[in-house]
Amino acid sequence: MKLSKNQILLIFAGVVIVVVGFYLVFSNLRRSNVAVTANLEVWGVFDSEKAINDSLIADFVKANPDVAIIYKQKNPLTYEEELVNALASGTGPDIFMVKNTWIPKHGNKLIPLGFDNLPIERVRSLFPKVVESDFVRGDGTYALPLYIDTLTMFYNQDLFDKAGIAEPPATWEELTADLRKLTLFNQRGGIVTAGVAIGGSEKNINKAVDLLYLIMLQNKTPMITGNRADFARGGGEEAVNFYTQFTRSNSSFYTWDPTLHYSIDSFAQGDVGIIFNYGYQLFNIRQKNPFLRIGISPMIQKDYLKPVNYADYWGLGVSRSSSNPSVSWQFILESTTNQDVSTKYLNAAQRLPALRSVISAIPEDTEIGIFTRQALTAVSWPQVDPTENDLIFSDMIDNIVNGRATVKQALNQAETQINSLIIRRQGQ
Numbered sequence: 001m002k003l004s005k006n007q008i009l010l011i012f013a014g015v016v017i018v019v020v021g022f023y024l025v026f027s028n029l030r031r032s033n034v035a036v037t038a039n040l041e042v043w044g045v046f047d048s049e050k051a052i053n054d055s056l057i058a059d060f061v062k063a064n065p066d067v068a069i070i071y072k073q074k075n076p077l078t079y080e081e082e083l084v085n086a087l088a089s090g091t092g093p094d095i096f097m098v099k100n101t102w103i104p105k106h107g108n109k110l111i112p113l114g115f116d117n118l119p120i121e122r123v124r125s126l127f128p129k130v131v132e133s134d135f136v137r138g139d140g141t142y143a144l145p146l147y148i149d150t151l152t153m154f155y156n157q158d159l160f161d162k163a164g165i166a167e168p169p170a171t172w173e174e175l176t177a178d179l180r181k182l183t184l185f186n187q188r189g190g191i192v193t194a195g196v197a198i199g200g201s202e203k204n205i206n207k208a209v210d211l212l213y214l215i216m217l218q219n220k221t222p223m224i225t226g227n228r229a230d231f232a233r234g235g236g237e238e239a240v241n242f243y244t245q246f247t248r249s250n251s252s253f254y255t256w257d258p259t260l261h262y263s264i265d266s267f268a269q270g271d272v273g274i275i276f277n278y279g280y281q282l283f284n285i286r287q288k289n290p291f292l293r294i295g296i297s298p299m300i301q302k303d304y305l306k307p308v309n310y311a312d313y314w315g316l317g318v319s320r321s322s323s324n325p326s327v328s329w330q331f332i333l334e335s336t337t338n339q340d341v342s343t344k345y346l347n348a349a350q351r352l353p354a355l356r357s358v359i360s361a362i363p364e365d366t367e368i369g370i371f372t373r374q375a376l377t378a379v380s381w382p383q384v385d386p387t388e389n390d391l392i393f394s395d396m397i398d399n400i401v402n403g404r405a406t407v408k409q410a411l412n413q414a415e416t417q418i419n420s421l422i423i424r425r426q427g428q
Contacts, residue, residue, distance in 0.1 A: 055348040094322035112140030143317035144336040147351035150374040157293035168297040182273040195255040196274040197263035199246030214310040229418035311378035
């Protein structure tokens with residue numbers, strides 16, 4: 001009997017379905033018969049379980065069927081305390097997310113990857129230089145970044161247009177010139193529209209301390225010399241004086257007040273022309289006001305030919321209490337150094353790239369491109385306790401702004417407090 005063309009196609013399709021079915025059943029049986037030799041637990045903060053499972057874990061487990069991985073998203077407000085307590089009691093994770101400033105404080109809780117497994121030249125070729133500064137020490141690499149975010153300038157396009165400002169400022173000198181056009185006062189001299197959220201403490205400026213750190217670093221302030229804080233001299237006083245002048249009512253650059261609403265809310269409401277923040281805040285601001293016309297521009301520089309930017313990011317590190325450190329590092333390397341895997345994570349978690357290869361592929365004139373290029377010139381500084389550091393600097397700003405101390409007095413007090421903190425940490 002001669003078969004028609006359609007019958008032949010149907011028979012062929014049936015054979016294909018049977019073969020594929022046998023393959024899938026065999027594959028599943030094969031996987032179900034593979035004994036799990038490593039159970040890994042991963043702790044993180046801002047990234048959801050779905051984002052991590054879909055982008056990092058699923059493919060790794062598929063390629064390594066003898067490995068089982070569970071990711072747990074923790075509350076960022078209690079994460080550090082919960083992590084320290086869990087590691088101390090022996091119930092901590094194998095892998096945990098590490099803040100880029102955490103190594104001086106928590107490096108002793110991590111197993112570094114030796115240079116024989118990951119040469120320092122390889123780290124430098126893969127990531128911007130800030131990663132080496134933050135995560136690499138003399139005995140190896142303590143963590144690797146999932147992404148890198150940087151402080152950037154957000155501005156209200158409508159307020160700029162009303163003030164007749166065609167282009168956003170690129171330097172602090174240009175910004176101070178624009179302030180006179182952006183800042184509006186009422187008849188009593190109170191601020192109605194703030195030109196820029198700068199000069200105050202964390203009480204009403206989100207990331208105020210990071211902004212001050214950046215200005216000090218742009219001013220070449222030696223934050224730490226050896227094992228001692230050294231920022232009260234060498235440009236520190238000039239930087240802090242510059243920062244706090246924007247809150248002095250007798251200053252020609254007066255544009256912010258401690259009584260104003262929180263900077264993120266003020267910007268979303270259209271009451272401030274410029275704020276400085278990280279890329280992740282864009283989503284929050286747009287949720288607060290979807291109709292706000294937000295301009296994004298590179299971070300203000302002291303010298304735009306020699307840019308200095310400030311980094312904020314999280315990486316993955318292996319706990320000293322892990323019973324599977326080799327497999328844990330294998331997972332981290334695959335998650336952070338494989339371009340395809342990294343890109344999948346960035347899309348799932350809505351993050352900015354850390355890999356040089358991904359950074360170079362993004363056009364500079366795009367919204368994401370502005371953030372990514374800044375990672376190449378980003379810096380940070382070693383802090384024995386970042387949370388305490390931020391509190392000390394925020395209090396220092398507050399004391400200056402409210403007239404409780406001069407810039408010099410407040411700086412010296414903050415330096416003494418940081419040095420006391422360093423001594424306490426070294427004794428632990």
